[in-house]
Amino acid sequence: MKTASITAWGQPPVFNATSPGLPAPTESQIRAHVLATSIPPVVRGRALGLHPSSKGATLPYDPSLDGVVLDQNTGDTYYVTPLAAKLWAEEVNVEKQAAVKLPRGVDPVAVAAWTNPVGSSWMALKCRALPNSVQGARVLVMGVTSLSGRAAVHVAKDLGASSIIGASRKQETLDQVTGLDGRVLLTDPFVLPKEVGPIDIILDFVGGRAAIGALSTAQIEAGKELQYIHVGDLAGEEEIMLPSKLLNARPIRITGSGMGAWGKGEVKREIGGLLECVSRMERPEEVVTVGLEELPAVWDSEEVKGKRLVLTPTVKE
Structure with missing residues (x-):
């Protein structure tokens, strides 16, 4: 399976074309393809090991936060809540309680790009x-x-x-x-x-x-x-x-306000209204989409400075 991860703090991500496959999903999980996961400042902070949510993390490390996935068995798309899965990969096993079903036809890149801001x-x-x-x-x-x-x-x-x-x-x-x-x-x-x-x-x-x-x-x-x-x-x-x-x-x-100022209960309470708001918004003009293979090269490039980088592991934009 193709993945990307941080292998040294302060360095760009590393692409891996031969990562081990996933175990079979449990009854409480769904196997899903990762469509889009955004790389906002909080993810870059996690990639440096400087964000409070990455305290104690070990290498190699996947700093992804949240994203949009596809259940190929049903054709349904889901928003994966923060820190629920490692999304710098082609596929993930996601706990059903951490997956929020999205409306049909929603743009996964728009949802990924807008949900954090x-x-x-x-x-x-x-x-x-x-x-x-x-x-x-x-x-x-x-x-x-x-x-x-x-x-x-x-x-x-x-x-x-x-x-x-x-x-x-x-x-x-x-x-x-x-x-x-x-x-x-x-x-x-x-x-x-x-x-x-x-x-x-x-x-x-x-x-x-x-x-x-x-x-x-x-x-x-x-x-x-x-x-x-x-x-x-x-x-x-x-x-x-x-x-x-x-x-x-x-x-x-x-x-x-930030990840340490409110808890999982509040996120669970608000996620429906937040995603309803996001689902009505068009994709930001400054979004740059990249695949897993491209991520290391563009991480610190001029191309993405001032832009919102969105990783699309299984979708070619």
Whole structure:
């Protein structure tokens, strides 16, 4: 069986054309062909051994997260939930409870490409924001031009936000983001213009000094709290230096969202709605699909920088 894996931390994956075949699936499993599995930043972090979910991993290592598979016996396609199977392979045995059936005709590459970025904002707004607080909320998405940021616009609208403001560093790419009710340039230091009006929820994919600027200058409606949800660090700053007086001076609720901030029960509860949202979305323009054989060569190539890499082990795109 053809597979790929990490054989040395910090090095590109290695392709193996003669990996051992799989054992027969148990009664609780299905044997499936892997159609698509995305390689977002979290998978690259796992491939380096730096992500919390890869702690204690041994080599060779499959850092895949989730993906789309095909049961050839039935013709059904399934989404495989995070960390349920090793998907850098032609075939997998998947526990039935970890496989969520997808609608007929869905694009497996689109589902693979969108599930992680959509999931980052879906889980943040459904599991880390206060219950029922997104409906009618005014949401600021920081880092809105990233794939996850653009997905957050779609998710916030889907969950009933009344207005969505996008913030990013480049006006040209900011202007290309659809679905926004307002646009703000991220400056350093960052000051949220007064004309933006009150904000209820900040969904932050940037972090660092920009986060402090947003928390310090966002208008807050009287009698309400400003919810800040940290999701990513596109600024490349590992720390958010939060002045203690800021917590005392403003009604702010601060939390984070990620694989360690919510549990399997919450994923199980939300996966249906998340996939329903994803299934309505078209494939992102910046997707690059590669087979197992091609993965080592493109891993660090210029071709995939700034793109969303999707591995298609059994499908030639």
